[in-house]
Amino acid sequence: MEQLTIVKVGGKIVEEEQSLKQLLTDFSKIEGKKLLVHGGGRSATRLASQLGIESKMIGGRRITDAATLNVVTMVYAGLVNKNIVAGLQALEVNALGLTGADMNVIRSHKREVKDIDYGFVGDVDEVNTHLLGKLINEGVVPVMAPLTHNKQGDLLNTNADTIAGETAKALTDNYEVTLIYCFEKKGVLKDENDDESVIPHLDKATFNSLVEAGIIQGGMIPKLENAIEALNAGVKRVIITSATAIHGEQGTIIHN
Amino acid sequence: MEQLTIVKVGGKIVEEEQSLKQLLTDFSKIEGKKLLVHGGGRSATRLASQLGIESKMIGGRRITDAATLNVVTMVYAGLVNKNIVAGLQALEVNALGLTGADMNVIRSHKREVKDIDYGFVGDVDEVNTHLLGKLINEGVVPVMAPLTHNKQGDLLNTNADTIAGETAKALTDNYEVTLIYCFEKKGVLKDENDDESVIPHLDKATFNSLVEAGIIQGGMIPKLENAIEALNAGVKRVIITSATAIHGEQGTIIHN
Numbered sequence: 132m133e134q135l136t137i138v139k140v141g142g143k144i145v146e147e148e149q150s151l152k153q154l155l156t157d158f159s160k161i162e163g164k165k166l167l168v169h170g171g172g173r174s175a176t177r178l179a180s181q182l183g184i185e186s187k188m189i190g191g192r193r194i195t196d197a198a199t200l201n202v203v204t205m206v207y208a209g210l211v212n213k214n215i216v217a218g219l220q221a222l223e224v225n226a227l228g229l230t231g232a233d234m235n236v237i238r239s240h241k242r243e244v245k246d247i248d249y250g251f252v253g254d255v256d257e258v259n260t261h262l263l264g265k266l267i268n269e270g271v272v273p274v275m276a277p278l279t280h281n282k283q284g285d286l287l288n289t290n291a292d293t294i295a296g297e298t299a300k301a302l303t304d305n306y307e308v309t310l311i312y313c314f315e316k317k318g319v320l321k322d323e324n325d326d327e328s329v330i331p332h333l334d335k336a337t338f339n340s341l342v343e344a345g346i347i348q349g350g351m352i353p354k355l356e357n358a359i360e361a362l363n364a365g366v367k368r369v370i371i372t373s374a375t376a377i378h379g380e381q382g383t384i385i386h387n
Numbered sequence: 388m389e390q391l392t393i394v395k396v397g398g399k400i401v402e403e404e405q406s407l408k409q410l411l412t413d414f415s416k417i418e419g420k421k422l423l424v425h426g427g428g429r430s431a432t433r434l435a436s437q438l439g440i441e442s443k444m445i446g447g448r449r450i451t452d453a454a455t456l457n458v459v460t461m462v463y464a465g466l467v468n469k470n471i472v473a474g475l476q477a478l479e480v481n482a483l484g485l486t487g488a489d490m491n492v493i494r495s496h497k498r499e500v501k502d503i504d505y506g507f508v509g510d511v512d513e514v515n516t517h518l519l520g521k522l523i524n525e526g527v528v529p530v531m532a533p534l535t536h537n538k539q540g541d542l543l544n545t546n547a548d549t550i551a552g553e554t555a556k557a558l559t560d561n562y563e564v565t566l567i568y569c570f571e572k573k574g575v576l577k578d579e580n581d582d583e584s585v586i587p588h589l590d591k592a593t594f595n596s597l598v599e600a601g602i603i604q605g606g607m608i609p610k611l612e613n614a615i616e617a618l619n620a621g622v623k624r625v626i627i628t629s630a631t632a633i634h635g636e637q638g639t640i641i642h643n
Contacts, residue, residue, distance in 0.1 A: 209462070213534065234481055265525070271518065
């Protein structure tokens with residue numbers, strides 16, 4: 132099966148001109164089929180603040196009322212997405228910016244209100260790979276903003292890690308998928324105070340024992356649980372690394 | 388040859404919830420292949436004002452400095468475009484939002500500075516119909532925001548009438564194209580004080596004689612010149628009508 136590399140980058144990298152430029156150059160050099168998923172939270176918070184809209188976050192998730200939905204739609208699908216697309220086009224990468232609403236690529240439903248009302252936040256129901264796969268085969272490189280829709284006319288704010296994971300899982304029927312999650316550190320660290328203590332390889336059993344031993348903790352646990360869920364669904368490998376190392380020369384490789 | 392209907396709607400229609408809803412319902416009922424081009428100037432002016440950015444217009448064209456380019460990118464490609472896409476998806480129209488940067492659909496160059504520096508404004512060089520045509524054949528309905536790019540990394544603000552006209556011309560190789568320009572009036576008026584005095588048919592010779600007689604004047608002249616240019620380039624017919632009549636039951640039909 133043909134290879135497909137899916138790279139997820141957070142907001143910080145794509146929101147600063149220099150780091151964005153470097154990322155796009157690095158991404159353009161990845162060989163074969165590829166797809167980029169991006170965030171944009173910092174810019175959304177900044178725009179919201181300029182418009183007098185308070186940004187409320189719970190557990191790292193943005194409470195998305197109607198005004199905030201407009202802000203994230205402008206920032207994620209407009210400002211961040213289209214600047215990435217234009218930047219990649221300049222590097223001869225045939226980028227196509229997408230939200231989940233475009234071609235109905237990702238349908239979701241509004242998150243049920245339990246303890247917290249997250250507002251216009253979507254949990255993914257389905258990734259439609261029919262046209263997405265055809266476009267990738269034509270050499271198109273999808274650039275996905277963290278927005279989905281409920282097919283009833285509402286856009287919904289959806290976590291970019293989730294978009295990357297769900298898209299990776301859905302495309303395993305067509306491709307041998309490598310999923311790269313970029314974050315601030317070089318990889319999963321054995322000692323969180325030592326940036327060089329990257330664990331080069333992790334499998335499920337090792338992950339579990341490291342969690343039990345208290346070595347992997349905090350925000351890294353859900354990230355790794357996502358990774359393992361992706362592996363269980365057929366993704367070939369998940370790499371957790373820094374945005375400056377998306378060619379895989381460092382970072383933590385997670386496999387079955 | 389198969390029919391393709393291209394509808395261009397201005398900002399006002401797509402920026403108010405009720406008129407947008409009606410437009411999308413009407414548009415969804417157009418049979419056969421179709422494509423929508425939209426504006427969004429009023430929302431851009433509003434957002435700019437909220438952000439303390441002055442909107443400077445010369446002859447109806449927006450002077451687009453770097454801050455204004457960010458505003459129009461957020462509004463056109465984000466807020467307006469994605470709400471249209473989500474709205475059409477709810478009506479079972481498989482919409483795909485595009486700027487000219489996406490799949491390099493419309494390449495332009497930054498307008499040369501003569502008397503006026505328009506800033507980041509693009510004049511169209513080329514419409515790439517290869518993938519666009521394939522997607523339309525797959526049943527995808529492109530929804531185009533009035534932004535292009537120079538393939539050097541810059542997004543450029545481009546008039547929506549121009550986007551519609553150039554796209555229509557480029558697609559005449561693949562389709563028999565009908566181009567519908569929506570505006571506030573029911574069509575081209577014989578008497579601008581009488582909204583019912585719509586001229587039902589216009590050909591080039593009649594257009595010229597009506598301009599000479601002073602019957603067609605003002606902002607309608609460049610609109611009609613665009614229309615005639617499109618006809619000269621192979622577009623089958625151009626219809627000028629109100630957004631509430633995009634099924635062609637009224638309005639002015641311009642033909643060779």
